[in-house]
Amino acid sequence: MDLISIYECLCDRTRLRIVQLLGEGPLCVCHFQEILREPQVKISKHLSYLRTRGLVQCERQGNWMVYSLPAKPARELARNLACLQDCAQEDPVFRRDVARLKKLTPKLAESSPCGCTTAVRA
């Protein structure tokens, strides 16, 4: 894993929000849409960007693609994700995103609108 690639991935606001959210657990694209309030194509492309550089993994689950951070991230990545987690604590946008996620989680637990309850189990 290249340090440059990591920084390239993190230097976009949307990608940063995505990665930050994935720190809370796996998510599928429709969740990102709802939480970030961004169009599907934008999210999808950023996820693709992250995927080709190894910052996220994905797994198909029926109709849905469930994205997550790598199970065993490289040292540099793990270090930087921890750093990001720490730095983002104070950012209002990140806090709002996570708040939306928390609000979404129980709803999905009982009746998932998109079938990926497992994605939010974490």
Add this chain to the structure above:
Amino acid sequence: MDLISIYECLCDRTRLRIVQLLGEGPLCVCHFQEILREPQVKISKHLSYLRTRGLVQCERQGNWMVYSLPAKPARELARNLACLQDCAQEDPVFRRDVARLKKLTPKLAESSPCGCTTAVRA
């Protein structure tokens, strides 16, 4: 200080080497030229890029511009610089750069070729 700006600054190899070197202490442009073996204009532009985003400071010293990391970096910056310092330990390019710097330092201490011995005092 914006997280995005920090990551934008760090997502270029040359800038990463510059920042990494500044972790060892202030340096002037000619030192970067010698250590990085890159043309003056390239280094100067990247320094300018870093300066406008607040990642480095500079101070004129006669004919020379002495660059350094900010005296009191913002929390996010300090955190990320520490992270970088840690991640870069293993990178052969960074190690070589620092080795060149160490080799340069004593030479400058006795007879500085460009007058900025003070820059390497640290």
Add this chain to the structure above:
DNA sequence: CCTGTGCATGCCGATTGACGTATATTCTCT
């Protein structure tokens, strides 16, 4: 087999970034 849903990709235009060449700026020394 057909349809709908979730997601990805191709194409376009606009912006930004990286690099090089040439030139300007700022200072020192004489």
Add this chain to the structure above:
DNA sequence: AGAGAATATACGTCAATCGGCATGCACAGG
């Protein structure tokens, strides 16, 4: 004032990126 050294900037070029629109692909259910 003039020359030279260290550094910065202007301009052009090429590549990468970002966003949107339209379309393609994969799967589920009837």
